[in-house]
Amino acid sequence: MANMTYAQAVRKVIQEEMRRDDKVFVMGEDVEKLGGVFGTTRDLYKEFGTERIRNTPISESAIVGAAVGAASAGMRPIAELMYWDFAFVAADQIFNQMCKTRYVFGGNAKLPIVLRSQQGTGRGNAATHSQSLETIFMHIPGVKVACPSTPAEAAGLLRTAIRDDNPVCFFEHKALYITKGEVPDDPEFMIPFGKADIKREGSDVTIVTNLLYVSRALEAAEELAKEGISAEVIDPRTLVPFDYDTVTESVKKTGRLVVVHEAHQNCGWGAQVIAEVSKRAFRYLDAAPIHLGAKPCPLPFNPGLEAAVIPSVKEIVDACKAAMYH
């Protein structure tokens, strides 16, 4: 084990996988000398050269499209978009090309692509650099979706993503990069997709959440404990595939479900989880499931305004209490 930041964990795995497999390479904006805005490829060009740590023009469609072409022709690109918000610039190449290529060509194409970026609030990046967009990638079939919330998960999920023979959208959170944690030294350490992690065990209410909101849900669970309410916190870790079994088992035990995410609440992935788990555990529910997410407005710049749009710890606590005392 080594103690490192989330950003360092990402960098470590990219480095180890590039050493292991010369087909793996990185391309994106400012990935070379700068090492990306958050340092996730810092100094890697010194070891691997600028062919494999490849600065691109500011051309998101071409970055993703080139990844599709290169993967179709035998390479294993890690394509980096600086912000997930920029995925909209490359939307055709992501949703119409990358997601559909294998299927429409009769299963003859193999696309081992990791499309990495970071998202979320917390750094005053305003409306087009602060969104949480993972739901959209869960909606369109053809891509796996991973969302690590700790340094160890960043490492374990990223290695799984790089070795997967399918496109994986890898959602990092900008506010998590500086968080620290223990990461296994093992260069084979992998976390399987579709396996949720129970971050805190509890018996009264199940909170399902991801990315930055795992820490906020854990904070809420602490608050609730003071009032004698035992909350179980579950991080699905991947949205595609989604571990409905773990969530369903938890809800059968607690009888209450609160899903909270930084992504917009309206049609956010929590709605899908509630629909599926309600179907599977309907007879076990003691209260209507509650869904919290960002309010339906663009993310504003001012920190106070930004905080007002996304769910607060207090709102999570209140939602759990509402489920308890409905």
Added chain:
Amino acid sequence: MIDKKTGLWIYNKMNEIRDFEETAWTLFTENKLRGSVHLYTGEEAVAASVCAQLSDEDLIASTHRGHGHCIAKGAELDRALAELMGKATGYCKGRSGSMHIADFTKGNLGANAIVGGGIPIATGGALALKMQNKPNVAVAFFGDGASNQGTFHESINMAAVWKLPCIYVVENNQFGMTVPVWQSTSVEDISVRGAAYGIPGETVDGNDVVAVYEAFARAKERALKGEGPSIIECKTYRWRGHWTGDPEVYRTREEVEDWKQNKDPIKRFREYLIKHKLATKKELDEINEAAAEKMAKAVEFAMNSPEPDPAHVLDDVFYEG
């Protein structure tokens, strides 16, 4: 120069493509084939002359008007037609139809139903070839309409900066659906846009096999020497409408007839082969007959092929290993 073997190969492919497209037209009018079908009739010289210089290791990315590229890159008529008819025996198991057709095993990265969608993909193919030190090239086929998409600019700039072995072949067939080129495009010759990227751009008569062949040979040589991409604009004309139901309100019958009667690429190349004693009339007639016979068998194959089993509709969204 085109030698006899290559000349006959090109002539055969052009005839196969023509027969395929006109058969598809007939089947469509007989309600035996449905969906979005964009025919390549009249543009055969481009796909055949370019693909004559490619091996299975070379890559192409194609367009919504992609049957010609697919066949020229090595697809068989029977499985290609089966795909157009959505049959289980089609190259893509009936999932692609006309607009996404590809035989991936032949280095075809796919027809692409989004205008300009294939340009960055071919560019990425070229990147892979370069990174793997392969002595091959990638070709992006696309139309005049796609040259106004952002992907055109993004991809060619990227390929020029990285000196990728990618050749951008513009099939300027005069119309982006119904809009004439003069109304949508700021320049008369799209190839002049090469100057914007510091790369060669050349405009040729796209219905002249020799002109297309030689321009592509120059671009390929440059790409293989590591000097980077080129743009080749082939001025051509589609005989059929944009799609099979096109009322063609944007052009006159006289204009279409003029291209058919006076600029038919197959007829022109046939005359060239005979004039340069590369083939006899008899040899060429035999090729025509063989292509027609192959097409007839392809129709039989496709018509008699089974429908795909809906039980497998969810297969292949992901590679399962």
